Amino acid sequence: MNPPLLDVRGLTLRYETDAGLVTATSRVSFQVNRSDRYVLLGPSGCGKSTLLKAVGGYLAPAEGQILLKGAPIRKPGPDRMMVFQEFDQLLPWCTVTQNVTFALTASGRLKAAEAEERARHYIAKVGLARFADRFPHTLSGGMKQRVAIARGMAMEPDILLMDEPYAALDALTRRSMQDELLQLWEEIRFTVLFVTHSIPEAIKLGTRILLLTPHPGRVKAEHRSDGTDPAGPDGELLSERIHRELFSDAREEEAGHV
Amino acid sequence: MSDSGTVRLPLPAARTGAAPAQRRRVWRNSPLLRKACILLVLACVWQIYAVQLDKPLLFPTLTDTLQALWSSLASGALFTRIGFTLRTLLMGYAAGILLAGVVTALAVGSRLGNDLLETFTAMFNPLPAIALLPLSLLWFGLGNGSLIFVLVHSVLWPTALSTHAGFRAVSPTLRMVGRNYGLTGLRLVLRILVPAAFPSILTGLKNGWAFAWRTLIAAELVFGVSSGAGGLGWFIYENKNQLEIPSVFAGLLTVILIGLFVENLIFRTIERRTVRRWGMQA
Incomplete structure (x- = not known):
C-alpha cells in the first residue's frame, strides 16, 4: 500500500489564552490517503478546528508530527488550501475572478494569463460564471463560499482543508452546497479534510469519519461511510452509533465526576 | 353633485x-x-444686505468680492499665492504621511512601538498643531521649515492613529488567507493588510488633509512672508492691512473653494472608486 498523503502522528496541540495554556488535542493520530473525503467530527471543544489549523501550518505541534507526503509541515503554504467558515475570507477589493487569480499569482503558481484561464474554468465549475466580475459584497453567503471553494480547487493543492464551510448557511443552501461538493469530487477526485460538528453532514460527505471527544480532543473511533446511513449488524444506524459514541460516554463520564 | x-x-x-x-x-x-x-439664496441675501449696509470697508458686496477675485486671478497674483500655499502644503502633507507610515509600521511590528504610538497620539492629538508655531519659529526661523514642521504635526498623528486602527481591525481570517498563499513579511503587508485596512487609511488621509489645510492657512495668517512670497493666508492678512476688504473676502472664498474641491472631488472620487465599490465603507 502507498504511504498516506497526510500522516498525523501522536499530535498534541496547545495554545495560549488569557486563562492560560489550553490543550486542544491530545495524542491524535490519523492518516489521510489520496482522494479521501476525510471528516473530523466532534462537538465544540474537541479541537477539530485547531487540528485543521495545525495541518494548515498556522500552529506548531507541542508534541508529535504532521507529515505531508513524508515531509513535516512547518508553515502555511498553497499546497494546503483552506476554506474557512467566515464569509469575509474573500478579498473584498477583488472581483470573483480576481480573488482566484490573486491566489494563483501571489503564491507563484501561475502567470497572469494562465491564472485567468484557470480561474474562469473553476468559477464555471461552481456555477458562478455569470458572477465572475462581481465584487464579493454583492454576493450571497452561499455564493461567497462557492468562490472560496473555487479558489481552493483552482490552486490544485495536495489537500483541501475545509473548516465548517457550510455552518453559517441556511439549511437549504447547505444541502445544495453539499451535493455540489460531492459532484465536484466525482469529477476531480481531490483530497479533502473536512471539519464539521454535524453528524448527518459527516455521513453524507465523508468517506472516512474520525470521531473526536472534547477537553482535550482525543480520537474516539474511525468509521467508513458511503454517504448513506447504514444499519450495523445489531440494527443500529451509523448516525445513532456515532451519536452514542460521542455523547453517551461523555455523559457517563460527567456523571462519574459528580 | x-x-x-x-x-x-x-x-x-x-x-x-x-x-x-x-x-x-x-x-x-x-x-x-x-x-x-x-x-x-445666500448670494442674494449677501448682495442685498451689503448694498443696504453700504459700508464696503466692513462688508463688501458680492459683486465687489467677485470683481476682486477676478482681478487678482487675472493679474496672476492670486495664482502665485495659491501655488505657494499648495506647494508648502504638499511638502508637509507628504512628509507627515511618510512619517505616519513609519510610525504605524513600528507600532504594528512591536509592542513597544504600539505603546509609543498610543502615548504620542494621546499627547499630540488634543494639541492644535498651530500652538506649536511660536516654538517652531524659534527653532526653524521665519521660513518654510517652520510651516512644514507645524504641518507635519497636524498630519502625522490623526493619520497614524486611524491607519493603526485600520491594521488592527483586519480580520484574522484575511491574514490567514494571505499566509495560505505563502505571503509573509512586507508582501503580506502590501498585498493583504494595506488594501484590507484601506478604508481606515483613507479616512486618515482625509482627516490629515483637513487638519493640514486649516493649520496652514492659520499659520500663514500669523506669518507668511518668506523669500518674498507668501501664501493664501498672507494674501488675506496683507489685504486686510491695506483695507482691500473685497480682496480679503476673495481670499476667504478661494480657501473655501480649494477646500471643497479637494474634500468633495478628489477624496470623494477616490472613495467611490475604491471602498464604496468594494463595499468596505469604514
Missing part, C-alpha cells in the same frame, strides 16, 4: 398634478439642485 361631475373631476386634477409631482421628484432626488438653490 352629478355622477358625471365626480367622474370628470379626477381627470383634470391628475393631468395638472403630473407636472408638480414630477418636479417634486426631481427636487427630492437631487441634493445638488437643492444645495445650488441654497447657495443662490
Whole structure:
C-alpha cells in the first residue's frame, strides 16, 4: 500500500489564552490517503478546528508530527488550501475572478494569463460564471463560499482543508452546497479534510469519519461511510452509533465526576 | 353633485398634478439642485444686505468680492499665492504621511512601538498643531521649515492613529488567507493588510488633509512672508492691512473653494472608486 498523503502522528496541540495554556488535542493520530473525503467530527471543544489549523501550518505541534507526503509541515503554504467558515475570507477589493487569480499569482503558481484561464474554468465549475466580475459584497453567503471553494480547487493543492464551510448557511443552501461538493469530487477526485460538528453532514460527505471527544480532543473511533446511513449488524444506524459514541460516554463520564 | 361631475373631476386634477409631482421628484432626488438653490439664496441675501449696509470697508458686496477675485486671478497674483500655499502644503502633507507610515509600521511590528504610538497620539492629538508655531519659529526661523514642521504635526498623528486602527481591525481570517498563499513579511503587508485596512487609511488621509489645510492657512495668517512670497493666508492678512476688504473676502472664498474641491472631488472620487465599490465603507 502507498504511504498516506497526510500522516498525523501522536499530535498534541496547545495554545495560549488569557486563562492560560489550553490543550486542544491530545495524542491524535490519523492518516489521510489520496482522494479521501476525510471528516473530523466532534462537538465544540474537541479541537477539530485547531487540528485543521495545525495541518494548515498556522500552529506548531507541542508534541508529535504532521507529515505531508513524508515531509513535516512547518508553515502555511498553497499546497494546503483552506476554506474557512467566515464569509469575509474573500478579498473584498477583488472581483470573483480576481480573488482566484490573486491566489494563483501571489503564491507563484501561475502567470497572469494562465491564472485567468484557470480561474474562469473553476468559477464555471461552481456555477458562478455569470458572477465572475462581481465584487464579493454583492454576493450571497452561499455564493461567497462557492468562490472560496473555487479558489481552493483552482490552486490544485495536495489537500483541501475545509473548516465548517457550510455552518453559517441556511439549511437549504447547505444541502445544495453539499451535493455540489460531492459532484465536484466525482469529477476531480481531490483530497479533502473536512471539519464539521454535524453528524448527518459527516455521513453524507465523508468517506472516512474520525470521531473526536472534547477537553482535550482525543480520537474516539474511525468509521467508513458511503454517504448513506447504514444499519450495523445489531440494527443500529451509523448516525445513532456515532451519536452514542460521542455523547453517551461523555455523559457517563460527567456523571462519574459528580 | 352629478355622477358625471365626480367622474370628470379626477381627470383634470391628475393631468395638472403630473407636472408638480414630477418636479417634486426631481427636487427630492437631487441634493445638488437643492444645495445650488441654497447657495443662490445666500448670494442674494449677501448682495442685498451689503448694498443696504453700504459700508464696503466692513462688508463688501458680492459683486465687489467677485470683481476682486477676478482681478487678482487675472493679474496672476492670486495664482502665485495659491501655488505657494499648495506647494508648502504638499511638502508637509507628504512628509507627515511618510512619517505616519513609519510610525504605524513600528507600532504594528512591536509592542513597544504600539505603546509609543498610543502615548504620542494621546499627547499630540488634543494639541492644535498651530500652538506649536511660536516654538517652531524659534527653532526653524521665519521660513518654510517652520510651516512644514507645524504641518507635519497636524498630519502625522490623526493619520497614524486611524491607519493603526485600520491594521488592527483586519480580520484574522484575511491574514490567514494571505499566509495560505505563502505571503509573509512586507508582501503580506502590501498585498493583504494595506488594501484590507484601506478604508481606515483613507479616512486618515482625509482627516490629515483637513487638519493640514486649516493649520496652514492659520499659520500663514500669523506669518507668511518668506523669500518674498507668501501664501493664501498672507494674501488675506496683507489685504486686510491695506483695507482691500473685497480682496480679503476673495481670499476667504478661494480657501473655501480649494477646500471643497479637494474634500468633495478628489477624496470623494477616490472613495467611490475604491471602498464604496468594494463595499468596505469604514
